[in-house]
Structures are given as structure tokens and as C-alpha cells.
Amino acid sequence: MESIAKLPQTFKENPSVIFDSTALNHQPDQIPQQFVWPDHDKPSTNVPILQVPIIDIAGFFSGDPFLVTEATRLVSEASKQHGFFLVTNHGVDERLLSNAYMLMDTFFKSSTFEKEKAQRKWGESSGYASSFVGRFETNLPWKETLSFLFTPEEKNENHAQNVNDFVLKTMGEDYKDFGRGFQEYAEAMSNLSLKITELLAMSLGINRNHFKDFFEDNESILRLNYYPKCKQSDVVLGTGPHCDPTSLTILQQDEVSGLQVFVDNKWQSIPPNAEALVVNIGDTFMALTNGIYKSCLHRAVVNSEIERKSLAFFLCPKFDKVVKAPVELKGGRAYPDFTWSMLLDFVTNHYRADMNTLEEFTHWLKNRGSLGDGSGQKEEAISVVAHKVAS
Numbered sequence: 001m002e003s004i005a006k007l008p009q010t011f012k013e014n015p016s017v018i019f020d021s022t023a024l025n026h027q028p029d030q031i032p033q034q035f036v037w038p039d040h041d042k043p044s045t046n047v048p049i050l051q052v053p054i055i056d057i058a059g060f061f062s063g064d065p066f067l068v069t070e071a072t073r074l075v076s077e078a079s080k081q082h083g084f085f086l087v088t089n090h091g092v093d094e095r096l097l098s099n100a101y102m103l104m105d106t107f108f109k110s111s112t113f114e115k116e117k118a119q120r121k122w123g124e125s126s127g128y129a130s131s132f133v134g135r136f137e138t139n140l141p142w143k144e145t146l147s148f149l150f151t152p153e154e155k156n157e158n159h160a161q162n163v164n165d166f167v168l169k170t171m172g173e174d175y176k177d178f179g180r181g182f183q184e185y186a187e188a189m190s191n192l193s194l195k196i197t198e199l200l201a202m203s204l205g206i207n208r209n210h211f212k213d214f215f216e217d218n219e220s221i222l223r224l225n226y227y228p229k230c231k232q233s234d235v236v237l238g239t240g241p242h243c244d245p246t247s248l249t250i251l252q253q254d255e256v257s258g259l260q261v262f263v264d265n266k267w268q269s270i271p272p273n274a275e276a277l278v279v280n281i282g283d284t285f286m287a288l289t290n291g292i293y294k295s296c297l298h299r300a301v302v303n304s305e306i307e308r309k310s311l312a313f314f315l316c317p318k319f320d321k322v323v324k325a326p327v328e329l330k331g332g333r334a335y336p337d338f339t340w341s342m343l344l345d346f347v348t349n350h351y352r353a354d355m356n357t358l359e360e361f362t363h364w365l366k367n368r369g370s371l372g373d374g375s376g377q378k379e380e381a382i383s384v385v386a387h388k389v390a391s
């Protein structure tokens, strides 16, 4: 591993440097170099379609032996290979999905002044961020994001984890419908993700409530992705290549394609499907299965014609819960014990999540000493493994 690269000590969105994609698209010259990715990362044209199974969630919960067997077989196969599958008959109200999508549009098309009311602060996971200027210096993603922390109401001591409260506090009363819309959306996705953990547990042959109990007091992240069109869509990326460091992702795509997964040594697309939500295994869940289920490299490309939007619900364990595979799951690769709060700290403040996050996190943990030995380690941790972040 190379020497240390320092992250900008004070991450702040410098007000004079905002990501105005409309202005950048209309400027006669090229888009700023910071948005241009290296040749080996640039989007390729006509990528093949990845065949991912479509899992009937209602069928699985009907208890019909054939449907249960089919669902667990398909999920097991996909999760061992690339960790992506689609879910239909998932029970999330279509009106909730379309309302969230419409609310996204109003927010991301509002003025910079309005958007910056929810400005994401250094070291935090919630709030508005545009292209991550100030956080990264190269390979900037061509996107704006709005992220919320979420904890199921009944488990929620501090209101910071309540989408509604965050919106009212940072954006004001005018946004109460907005806050309520995404609070309900997050609740629905949290419930669906717990159902999916039952399916995953059964597909692994362990107690169907094992993961559900582990995640019932989840401290998750809801992330809205807004990818403006780009006049040079062949040299930028909406979201760079990465594995989700989180546990389970439920992604609602719109009708504009852009999600690509790296399987069999090539990028392959998962095209939009209005009837289905995309689900993928993240690093934390891979560790919970001793590496049996895979967290897979993926990215989002943009286009020069129309903006693209996606909503990602990232299921995450309660911050201080130790991530440890159940004893029944032998084989595969054992990971050091860690807590989600440590991995979240790593990818928020020290390392840009990519395809090596878990590997680099493991090294970082070893350098820091044992689990939970955070005393006075923060300073050391500020300097992290060399990475694209500050290059």
C-alpha cells in the first residue's frame, strides 16, 4: 500500500464552487477535468444485459412450497455469483414509489439556495451534496444527492434518525409534505428489506429470523440520486465503480437506464423494470455471510439526452452492533469483527468506497488496533490509505 494521502481536513462545499450541470453543459469548452474519468473507467457503449432473477416476494411469503423453493434457489444462485436480483409483488404501494419520484424532481429542480438548506456537513451521512466537490478532488461523480438517516420509529430514541424531523429542521415547514413522503418511503423500504433478509436467511439454510432480528433496529440510509444529462456523457460517471459498504440495497430506478454491474470481467447493465425493485448485497452483508454471498462492483452511467434519477435504500445495522457471521455459516472468508459505525466512519471520513473497501478497511482496522479501540485513534485515522480520493 502506498504512502498516506490526506483528506481535506475541512470538508465544506465552498459556496462559490457549485455543481451547475446546466451551465457546464452550455459552456462552449470541455467540462472540467475533475469530472473526466481515466480511460479504463470511462463508460463503454452497448454493454450486454445482465440476466438477474426476478423474485416474487408475495409468492415466497405465501408459503407455497414450490414458490418458496424457487425463490430461495434463485436468490442463492444470484447472491453467490454477483449479489444482484429483482423483486416483484413486493407490497410497496405504487403511489408511494411514484410520489417519492415526483418529490425528488421538485427538490432537485429547485434553486441552489433551496437545496443548500439541507447541505451535507463534513463527517455526516445525511444532507444535500452536489458532485462531492470539496470531498474528492478527481473522478467527481456527475450527480447531486440528498441522503437521510432512518431508524424504524419504534426503535428511534434520537430524532436525528427521523427523515421527517431532519427535513423540518433543515428545510422548514414548507417541506412538510416532502419530509412525510420520504419518511413513509423509508419505512416501507425498511419493512421490505427485513422481509428480504428472511428470504436470504432461508436461502442460506439458517433460521429465517436470524438476520431480521439483527436488522430490526436498523440505522439505515435513504439516498436520492439525481444524474443530470451531460454533453460529454462518454467521459463522466454518475456514480463511480464501487461495492456498497452497507448491508442490503433496495434501488428504485426510473425509466432511464444507467445501472451497470461488473460480472464475468465486463460491465453489464440492469435495465429499468417498472414492476421491480433492484436488490443487491453490500459489503457488510457479505461479511455477515463469511463471504458466501457477494457484494459486487457496480456503477451508474449518464447520458447526453435526459437526466436519470434513482432512490437507494441502504439497510445498515444499528451503529454499535458487532458484525459477525452466524456459527452455522462455515467456509468462505472470515472477516474481523467490526461495527457498522466503524465502517461508516471509514467510508465517510477516510476512504472513498470502491471495489476494495472491505480489504482496505480490514488493513485500517489492524493498523488501529482491536475493535473498539478508538481512544485517540481519530487523528491517526485522518490519514488513510492512499486512494483516488485526494489524488
Ligand SMILES: C=C1C[C@]23C[C@H]1CC[C@H]2[C@]1(C)CCC[C@@](C)(C(=O)O)[C@H]1[C@@H]3C(=O)O
Pocket: 141, 221, 223, 239, 240, 241, 242, 243, 244, 245, 246, 314, 344, 347, 348, 352, 353, 354
Ligand atoms: C454508506 C454509504 C457511502 C455511499 C452512500 C452509502 C452507500 C454507497 C456509498 C457510495 C455511493 C459508493 C460510491 C462512492 C460514494 C462516495 C458516492 O458516489 O456517493 C459513496 C457514498 C458516500 O460516501 O456518500
Ligand SMILES: O=C(O)CCC(=O)C(=O)O
Pocket: 223, 225, 239, 244, 251, 253, 258, 259, 298, 299, 300, 309, 310, 312
Ligand atoms: O443510481 C444507480 O443506479 C446506482 C447508484 C448506486 O449504486 C449507489 O448510490 O450506491
Ligand SMILES: [Fe+2]
Pocket: 242, 243, 244, 249, 298
Ligand atoms: Fe451502489
